[in-house]
Structure formats: structure tokens, C-alpha cells
Amino acid sequence: MSTTLKEYLGQNNTNINESLKSVIMSIAHGAIIVQNKVSRISLDDISGSTGEINVQGEEVQKLDDKANNIFIDEFRENGKIAIIGSEETENGVILNKESGEYLVNMDPLDGSSNIDVAVSVGSIFGIWPRQDDSCLNDNSLLLEGRKQDAAVYIVYGSSTLMVVATESGVQSYTLDLEKKEFIITDANLKIPNKSKYFSVNYGNWDNFSIKTQEIIKDLQGKYSLRYIGSLIADFHRNLLKGGVFIYPADNKSPNGKLRLMYEANPLAFIIEKAGGIGVTGKENILDISPGSLHQRTPLILGNKDIVKNMFE
Ligand code: P6P
8 A cells, every 4th residue: 555745744653743743744745746847848848058057057947947946836735834044035025024933045946957858857945943032134044955855856857756854864755756655665765885886077087186096096996986967867867866966166166066055955854864874075955054145065975984984
């Protein structure tokens, strides 16, 4: 008998309060809508860019915009979210000053530069409890990753998967397209002890520090290289099969490329609950005291035994 996300969250052993459950269900509902858009991108003429440049200085893909609006609408309807930070919006979006209990930082569509070639893309969410009832602004969103109550990502790939991490552990769900329900497929997801892969963009080799080049050379020959160029796809494979994802600081990106609040923090939370670790090379991602909503960070995610030895 297949257990749906709603049924699993309704069980007593999840120690997730009703408001947090409703936020996770809103993400699931938005993901079902986004999955349909992703699968029809060329049929509905929503491929390519809007012609605008976002706060990151990157071309906005039409589906970035749509995914952003779909999730913001879901969270507005939910009523439990006070404010949202998004890769696609320069400032936080205030939704509910009065009854908002949570704040969400999200990358509504990660990897969208790959979407026109049918490579897996994803949505990433960090969910924090609102810290106090004082005024809501961008600074309300800048909380350490360790303070998250939950983190969620969706992979829109050969199947559509949703991974949910809370204090009680990590679960994965697969979307049943006929029933339009997420069905649990792993109730206690853990990163395998043995690593199989390492993921890095060798195209940046000349920009890497000597230390980074030495670290990567040490991985060569021990593990197979897999690099899709879509963070969520590379992360999900390494989480399920064992492996290390490396996007370090380099001469081109001195602070790293990936964003702390809505990429590194949620994924570092998830991998730590699954038995792995997320670091910058100097410190644990989850301990960083954020300075700004779109700040970037070096990001290494993977098996503890490999990642810890890398930078000692
Ligand atoms: P590069 C996609 O554009 C993205 O933001 C992540 O999904 C991915 O991990 C990274 O950039 C890839 O960057 O420099 O290797 O193309």
C-alpha cells in the first residue's frame, strides 16, 4: 500500500507541527504545477529567456519567472509564511506579517540554463521558524542554516522526486503523475558510507587554487567523475550513491558561485541529516552568519570521511 506525502506527514512519528506540514504540502502542490510546465516547455513556448537580467546578473529564463510566481502564489495562499527570499527577486517578499510563522528562502528553478536541453532541473527550499514578531524585512531572512526547521528539494528528471529533511530525518517521495500525489519511496534516506563519484567543473581548472587542484587530483582515479551542471541533479545522485560535489572559490568566483541562503543552506541541512556534511573548505555551511540575501559561498557537499580529509 503506497503512502502519500500527506499520509506520512500525518503520522505521529514525524514530530512536525501542523503549520510546517502545511508549508511542505504547499511546496508539493507547487512542484506538481511546475513539473507540468517543465515537461511542456517546448510545447507551450515557455523555453528561452525573458530578456531580463536578474539580481544575479544572469539571464532570466521564462520558466524561472513562472516557477517563482507559482511558489509565491502557493505560499501566499498557505498563510503560514511571513516572508520569502528568492533567487528571482532582489528583495524579500512579505506575505503575512500577522500570522506568518515561517520564512522561506528558495531557488524556484535551479539549473534552468539546462532546461532547453531536457537536463534535470530542480527547486530548492530552506524553511526557518520566524524568530520574533518584530518588523519583517530582508534581514529577517538572514538566519544561520542550522536554525532551519526543514529543507526540501524537488528534482524534475526522468521521474519527479521530492526530498524532505526535518530534525527527524530525511524522506524521499516520487510523484505519481496519474494520482498527482507524491508517494514515499525512502522513509530514512542516508548517504552511503562508500563514495562512488566526485563532481566538479574541470572547465574552471586554470582558475582553481593550487590547493584545490591538489584536492581534485587526489579524487581522480579513486572515484568516477560525474558533472551534470545542474546542482540539484549532481547533489541528488551523490546523496543516493555516495559522492562529493565541489564548487570552490576560484579566481573567477572568489566567493564561490552558488548562493548561501537558498542553495547551500538547504542542501547542507539535508546532507547533514542524511549523514554527510556541507562545508566551504574552511567552515560548516550551516554555521555561517549570513550578510546578505544573495551572497555566494564556496560549496563542498558529500561523504564526511572524504570532505573532512580534503581540507585538513
Ligand atoms: P558552472 C546552474 O546554472 C547552477 O546555478 C547550478 O545548478 C550548477 O551547479 C552550477 O550553476 C553550474 O555552474 O559554472 O559549472 O556552469
